[in-house]
Amino acid sequence: MDTTELIQRVRRVELKTRGLSDRIFSGEYHSAFKGRGMAFSENREYQHGDEIRTIDWNVTARMGHPYVKVFEEERELTVFLLIDVSASNASGTRERTKRELIAELSAVIAFSAMGNNDKVGAILFSDRIEKFIPPKKGRSHVLRIIREIIEIEPDGKGTDIASALGHFLSAMKKRTISFLISDFRDDDFEQPLKHAGRRHDMVALRVTDPIDKTLPNVGWLPLQDPETSEVRWMQTSSKRARKKHLASEMEREAQLNSMFVRSGVDQAVLMTNKPYVQPLMQLFDRRG
Numbered sequence: 001m002d003t004t005e006l007i008q009r010v011r012r013v014e015l016k017t018r019g020l021s022d023r024i025f026s027g028e029y030h031s032a033f034k035g036r037g038m039a040f041s042e043n044r045e046y047q048h049g050d051e052i053r054t055i056d057w058n059v060t061a062r063m064g065h066p067y068v069k070v071f072e073e074e075r076e077l078t079v080f081l082l083i084d085v086s087a088s089n090a091s092g093t094r095e096r097t098k099r100e101l102i103a104e105l106s107a108v109i110a111f112s113a114m115g116n117n118d119k120v121g122a123i124l125f126s127d128r129i130e131k132f133i134p135p136k137k138g139r140s141h142v143l144r145i146i147r148e149i150i151e152i153e154p155d156g157k158g159t160d161i162a163s164a165l166g167h168f169l170s171a172m173k174k175r176t177i178s179f180l181i182s183d184f185r186d187d188d189f190e191q192p193l194k195h196a197g198r199r200h201d202m203v204a205l206r207v208t209d210p211i212d213k214t215l216p217n218v219g220w221l222p223l224q225d226p227e228t229s230e231v232r233w234m235q236t237s238s239k240r241a242r243k244k245h246l247a248s249e250m251e252r253e254a255q256l257n258s259m260f261v262r263s264g265v266d267q268a269v270l271m272t273n274k275p276y277v278q279p280l281m282q283l284f285d286r287r288g
Helices: 003-036 057-063 098-115 139-151 161-171 190-199 239-263 277-287
Strands: 038-045 067-073 078-084 119-125 129-136 177-182 201-208 220-224 231-235 266-271
Touching: 003 098, 003 139, 003 277, 057 067, 078 098, 078 129, 078 161, 098 119, 098 139, 098 177, 098 201, 119 139, 119 161, 129 139, 129 161, 161 177, 161 190, 177 190, 190 201, 190 239, 201 239, 231 239, 239 266, 266 277
Parallel strands: 078 119, 078 177, 177 201, 201 266
Antiparallel strands: 038 067, 119 129, 220 231
């Protein structure tokens, strides 16, 4: 990709996502995450209307009547993007690839954070850490992150979410708002996900494409795993074969959903062939 084309692509992503961020997401982002960046201020006696969850039970036990914890919103939050750039995200049908959707989602979140005067950092990963971008503020920094997502040619093809989470946990000691953006074509990352969910405010954004579940009826079709290059042929005109593939994908999706629940991590599912505004708004509303 030459420099001119790269600049044009980054500019198109900015124009599309900056407007959405300014008009739609900035307020919802602030409402959804401001309560996660709170610093303890003081204890005071319970007053009518206080939320039960704010009661400080230790102080209440000592004083003999209810006390609550009072928090003040931290002025500055840090938003961190863990971005999957493995080979499976280069696939896609119709409107866009998963990688293109990931770039837009990253831009929307980054611009929303920028509008809230928050720092933004990122890790781009495959089966290794491809790029670490320390948190900073400002438009030029957000554009750098978008440029890296669009431009990167990963050294690795596979997906190692556990390694990415481990690197993130080592690098970011202070609590952050973190978005793990991936198609989650990986296994064995539940424990580091739980650890990250306890230390940080972690959200999973799962990108998917219709062909992941529903194969076209086109006869014999070579299916290549983009991460291993392994090719297997499937008779897609067989209703039984298509049904078996769908059942396997549904089981995988159910396992992912259960893991996110066990890990205490909110998630949203974004599809390459559908607008992502509504799923993101629903995610923010659930957390607001």
